[in-house]
Amino acid sequence: MRKKNSTNWINEKKITANCGMGYTLNLIGGRWKAGILWAIVEKGTLRFSEIRDQLSGISERMLAKQLDELEEDELINRIVYPEVPPRVEYELTKLGVSMRPMLQQMSEWGEMHQKQTEEAAQ
Amino acid sequence: MRKKNSTNWINEKKITANCGMGYTLNLIGGRWKAGILWAIVEKGTLRFSEIRDQLSGISERMLAKQLDELEEDELINRIVYPEVPPRVEYELTKLGVSMRPMLQQMSEWGEMHQKQTEEAAQ
DNA sequence: ATAACTCCTTACAATTTTGTAAGTTTTGGC
DNA sequence: GCCAAAACTTACAAAATTGTAAGGAGTTAT
Numbered sequence: 001m002r003k004k005n006s007t008n009w010i011n012e013k014k015i016t017a018n019c020g021m022g023y024t025l026n027l028i029g030g031r032w033k034a035g036i037l038w039a040i041v042e043k044g045t046l047r048f049s050e051i052r053d054q055l056s057g058i059s060e061r062m063l064a065k066q067l068d069e070l071e072e073d074e075l076i077n078r079i080v081y082p083e084v085p086p087r088v089e090y091e092l093t094k095l096g097v098s099m100r101p102m103l104q105q106m107s108e109w110g111e112m113h114q115k116q117t118e119e120a121a122q
Numbered sequence: 123m124r125k126k127n128s129t130n131w132i133n134e135k136k137i138t139a140n141c142g143m144g145y146t147l148n149l150i151g152g153r154w155k156a157g158i159l160w161a162i163v164e165k166g167t168l169r170f171s172e173i174r175d176q177l178s179g180i181s182e183r184m185l186a187k188q189l190d191e192l193e194e195d196e197l198i199n200r201i202v203y204p205e206v207p208p209r210v211e212y213e214l215t216k217l218g219v220s221m222r223p224m225l226q227q228m229s230e231w232g233e234m235h236q237k238q239t240e241e242a243a244q
Numbered sequence: 245a246t247a248a249c250t251c252c253t254t255a256c257a258a259t260t261t262t263g264t265a266a267g268t269t270t271t272g273g274c
Numbered sequence: 275g276c277c278a279a280a281a282c283t284t285a286c287a288a289a290a291t292t293g294t295a296a297g298g299a300g301t302t303a304t
Contacts, residue, residue, distance in 0.1 A: 008262060008289055011153060011179045020232030021156040021225060027235075029151045031134060031292075034143040048251055057133045059293060064252055084301040085249040095235065102231045103143065109224045110142030113149075113217065130259055130292060153262075170281055181263060186282055206271045207279035 027073050028099070032058055032066045037092075038107065040076065041100060045091045075099070149195050150221070154180055154188045159214075160229065162198065163222060167213045197221070 003009055015022035028034050032055065039054050040046050046054075052063050067090060070076045075096040081087040092099075125131055137144035150156050154177065161176050162168050168176070174185050189212060192198045197218040203209040 003289070006263090006289065007179075011262085014179055015153060015157060019157055019160070020229040020234075020236060021160055022153075023232035023236050024228045025147075025151060025156055029147060031137060031144075034147055035137060035141055038141070038143055052251095057129075057136055059295095060252070061254090061294085062292065065292090080251095083250095084299095086251055086300085088251065095238075098235075099231065102227050105224050105227055106146045107142040109221065110144070110146035112142075113220075114142060114145050116217075125259070128259060128293090133292085174281095181265095182282070183264080183284090184262065187262090202281095205280095206269095208270080208281055210281060 024102070027075065028103075030066070032062060033070060034103070034106070036063075036066055036070065037075065037096065037099070037103060040090055040092055040096075041103065045089050048088050048090070051090070070096075146224070149197065150225075152188070154184060155192060156225070156228070158185075158188055158192065159197065159218065159221070159225060162212055162214055162218075163225065167211050170210050170212070173212070192218075 012026070016026045017023075028037060035055050036051060039051055043050075048063065048067070051067075052058060052060060055063070067076070067078070071078050074093050076090050077093050079089045079091065081089070134148070138148045139145075150159060157177050158173060161173055165172075170185065170189075173189075174180060174182060177185070189198070189200070193200050196215050198212050199215050201211045201213065203211070
């Protein structure tokens, strides 16, 4: 998957290591993670299929991957109910919860700027 | 460059359009932008070469590209001094400045979590 | 016996991002 | 004339991310 000797990888490490923002972006960057996190923040707990249906456009492969990474980074917990058919729920960890104000500010800034840009475009 | 009919592109648009956070991440995401912005925030104004030297690892091609995009998104201003050899300075726009608290929070959260993770790893 | 359900996996392909190396431009100093 | 300086461009290549399509496991409903 990832080549640990590519400049690409080295640069990522460097940035993640000495810049708080780089670190943050590494965790929540990419196309889907912010949305997933945001959905879970709002509802408290969500099943795989619920997230999939909420983020229109995401494929199951992508969702599974993103969830894996978020779990790996300890931002969410994965709770498996041994039922058939299976049920799996995702919730924020303590660390995930601690992101909430930051996520909110990012979301709000985005909405504000978005609105301004739309107005300016008219 | 970008295929406007790829699912990839459509998904990006979708997310950017209906989620403030997606919008925000679209502007400051990626490997370099946050660092560039942060450097400019700290110093007020920076030359191309100063940014290049500050972000160890970035190539000139990457820096030029990122600066282009940041300018396009109206987060920074590009000021050209018609001298030889040329001098170009970059500063935040009003919009760029408005990101400051958000960037700060992202940076702080990152530093905090980073520290915690390091401690936990020992 | 077959289908259905949920939450994934796998193999593969397309797209996008990132990086490398080498120019280019303009003018002034040697 | 030749080189240097700063800020890019260009052509190319590597790597990473994202997407498509299909399958699988294990039980219960039909």
